[in-house]
Amino acid sequence: MSLITRRMLIGGLAAGAGGLLAGCDAAGQNEQIRGLIFKGADWNQWTQRALMDRNALAREFRVDQMSPVFRTNGTRNPGTPDYAAHAAAGFADWRVRVDGLVARPQSFSVADLLSMPQRAQITRHDCVEGWSAIGKWQGPRLATLLDAAELSTRARYLVFHCADRYAGGRPYYESIDLIDAFHLQTILALGLNDRRLDIGHGAPARLRVERQLGYKQAKYVERIEAVADLTPLYGGKGGLWEDIAGYEWYAGI
Amino acid sequence: MWVAKHKLATRLWHWVNALTIFVLLGSGLMILNAHPNLYWGQFGANFDQPWFRVAWVFEGGRVPGWLTIPSTYNLALARRWHLTFALVLGFGLLLFMVASLINRHFQRDLRLRASELAPAHLARDVREHLALRFHDPKQPGAFNTLQKLSYVGVIFVLLPLAIATGLTMSPGINAAAPWLLDLFGGRQSARSIHFIASMAIAGFIIVHLALVILAGPVNEVRSMITGRWRVPGEDYR
Numbered sequence: 001m002s003l004i005t006r007r008m009l010i011g012g013l014a015a016g017a018g019g020l021l022a023g024c025d026a027a028g029q030n031e032q033i034r035g036l037i038f039k040g041a042d043w044n045q046w047t048q049r050a051l052m053d054r055n056a057l058a059r060e061f062r063v064d065q066m067s068p069v070f071r072t073n074g075t076r077n078p079g080t081p082d083y084a085a086h087a088a089a090g091f092a093d094w095r096v097r098v099d100g101l102v103a104r105p106q107s108f109s110v111a112d113l114l115s116m117p118q119r120a121q122i123t124r125h126d127c128v129e130g131w132s133a134i135g136k137w138q139g140p141r142l143a144t145l146l147d148a149a150e151l152s153t154r155a156r157y158l159v160f161h162c163a164d165r166y167a168g169g170r171p172y173y174e175s176i177d178l179i180d181a182f183h184l185q186t187i188l189a190l191g192l193n194d195r196r197l198d199i200g201h202g203a204p205a206r207l208r209v210e211r212q213l214g215y216k217q218a219k220y221v222e223r224i225e226a227v228a229d230l231t232p233l234y235g236g237k238g239g240l241w242e243d244i245a246g247y248e249w250y251a252g253i
Numbered sequence: 254m255w256v257a258k259h260k261l262a263t264r265l266w267h268w269v270n271a272l273t274i275f276v277l278l279g280s281g282l283m284i285l286n287a288h289p290n291l292y293w294g295q296f297g298a299n300f301d302q303p304w305f306r307v308a309w310v311f312e313g314g315r316v317p318g319w320l321t322i323p324s325t326y327n328l329a330l331a332r333r334w335h336l337t338f339a340l341v342l343g344f345g346l347l348l349f350m351v352a353s354l355i356n357r358h359f360q361r362d363l364r365l366r367a368s369e370l371a372p373a374h375l376a377r378d379v380r381e382h383l384a385l386r387f388h389d390p391k392q393p394g395a396f397n398t399l400q401k402l403s404y405v406g407v408i409f410v411l412l413p414l415a416i417a418t419g420l421t422m423s424p425g426i427n428a429a430a431p432w433l434l435d436l437f438g439g440r441q442s443a444r445s446i447h448f449i450a451s452m453a454i455a456g457f458i459i460v461h462l463a464l465v466i467l468a469g470p471v472n473e474v475r476s477m478i479t480g481r482w483r484v485p486g487e488d489y490r
Contacts, residue, residue: 020275024322028330040337047340052429059431061295069300124296124440126424128328130288131298132440211428246329252425253336 038246045250054179058210061122067133070125070192072200075164075172078220083163091204096145096188100159100225103150110190110204116140119187127214128247137208138191143182145224155226159233160207163220166240174218175230175238175249176209185210188221213251215241256394258482262352267477269345274454276338279322281451283331286315291448295439304445343416346408362396363405369398387468393484407457411450418447 027033077083086094091110099105120138142158158181162172180186189208190197197203202219209216216239230236235243242249259267289307290297297303308314318324322334353359368374378398381387387397396404420426421433421443437443465473469485476482 021279021319021322021324024276024279024334025324028323028327028334034333037333037337040333040340043340044336048423048425048429052425056428058424058428059434065295067296067298067301069298071298071300124424124427126422126440127288127298128332130284130444131290132296133298134296211425213424241329246333248332248336253423 041248041250044253045248048250048252049179055183056211058123058185061124061134063122063136065134066122066193067135070133070135070201071131073127073214075166075219076200078164080163080165083220087199087203094204094222096205096221097223098145098149098226099223100227101152101155102146102226103152104148106145106149108145113140113145113188113190113205116144119185120191121185121187121208121210123185123208123210125214125217128251136191136193137187137189138194139187139189139205139208141184142186142188142207142224145188146181146226149226151226154228156228157226157230157238159225159227159230159238160218160221161223161225162218163222166244170234170240170244172218172220172240173234174207174216174240175227175233176207176212176216180209180211183209183211211252215239215247216251254393254484254486255481256484257480258394258476259480260353260356260358261480262349262356263358264477264480266345266349266352269341273338273341273345274458276322276334277342278451278455279320280331280334280338281448282316283321283323283326284328284335285448286321286326287328289314289316291445292441293438293445294441295434297441297444305448339416339419342412346412346416350408363401363408365398365401365405369401374398385467387464388485394482403457403460407454411454411457415447415450415454418443418450422447 028037094110096108096113097106098108117140118138119141120136122134122136124132124134126132146158155178157175157177159173159175162174164172166172176186185208187208188205189202190205192198192201197206202217202221205221206219207217207221227233230238230249234240237243238249239247241247285307290299290303291305292301292303306314307316311317315326321331323330350359375398381397382399387400389395389397417433418437420430421437422440427434427440433443434440437446472483472485
């Protein structure tokens with residue numbers, strides 16, 4: 001084999017690799033291929049749910065393993081006049097409503113939530129971007145709220161409606177299924193690192209669903225709605241980032 | 254003279270992986286761009302000390318678009334590519350391993366004998382490579398020792414390591430198999446090891462492609478398609 005052919009071959013390989021990368025961009029826009037790689041999330045969810053113990057606990061850490069600084073992300077402050085008024089009043093009039101497919105709709109004040117049995121857990125928060133931070137969360141189990149509201153047997157998902165807004169005024173929302181809703185470590189957190197939640201971390205109440213990524217941990221929760229189907233809500237994919245960016249609804253991976 | 258060189262399972266897995274690993278490396282680098290720092294330990298974020306920053310390698314602190322899938326920033330789409338093809342890689346490796354035990358590819362072609370690992374033998378293998386002689390004329394169909402070592406390293410060390418550290422980054426898997434966190438020393442350590450293993454796999458691919466070209470690309474690529482390899486005659490002394 002002569003050098004020229006070799007050089008052409010190396011050039012061909014480089015061009016081929018470049019072409020393949022461009023091909024992947026095109027493939028990512030192709031409806032069939034997009035459908036296929038988006039299906040992968042369902043296969044991963046199915047595999048994980050099929051193989052793992054549904055009650056398996058997320059790792060809990062020791063105090064000396066906590067992050068020195070727990071960074072904020074997403075909305076640092078909802079910034080609406082309504083939220084600012086609540087914050088100025090120390091969230092005294094904030095309500096977390098529980099409604100939808102429930103027998104007894106509820107409306108809890110922060111004081112009500114603080115008077116419930118509390119659970120504290122030092123867990124790791126994993127952002128979809130790749131970073132992790134370990135902090136101590138405290139609040140009532142979500143199961144306590146759901147039991148008070150007497151969840152209907154038709155309910156399949158819990159939707160968390162939040163006070164923060166994104167581009168174009170879209171409300172933040174997230175959803176989980178009943179496996180995660182009744183999990184021992186799923187709490188409506190009111191405190192972080194032995195202090196009441198600050199605004200950057202979702203004051204006065206945020207979801208902690210410890211076996212999923214950060215974008216599921218809805219902040220500034222105002223309303224918890226029990227539903228049978230996610231498709232009629234907002235963009236229909238069960239969460240703001242799922243609707244506008246294409247993140248997986250099941251964020252256990 | 255022709256020899257039967259690559260078994261069907263090997264050929265199928267090779268070409269599935271050629272696509273799969275290409276997609277995984279490109280989408281993985283895009284995912285790294287979402288938080289372009291690597292840490293050791295259980296946690297790691299902006300206020301913690303990284304051991305590696307993409308900014309040390311690339312201007313602007315991001316892996317450039319000609320190396321990533323997709324080529325412009327899109328974490329969600331990169332994750333879709335990565336996590337779907339991760340299933341192909343994991344289950345593909347499992348099927349290939351079972352098939353290669355049954356068709357005896359592992360036992361016949363990849364088993365390293367003690368004599369091959371003797372320093373004198375390894376030194377001779379290196380000299381032969383430098384002289385661009387890649388096969389033993391007495392056993393033309395057999396892999397040379399460095400070849401065996403690199404294939405064994407990829408199949409039994411790097412790929413399983415990349416898969417296991419990938420699983421250790423999943424919060425769901427962490428709950429199901431917390432021992433993985435202990436094995437790798439935490440989620441951020443697993444993320445770092447995942448990156449190192451991926452770069453080692455990329456290094457293997459570069460050397461692999463270079464050697465295919467040096468050994469005679471037409472014959473080598475044809476043998477990975479048809480399974481039959483022509484023993485080089487006059488080209489090699």
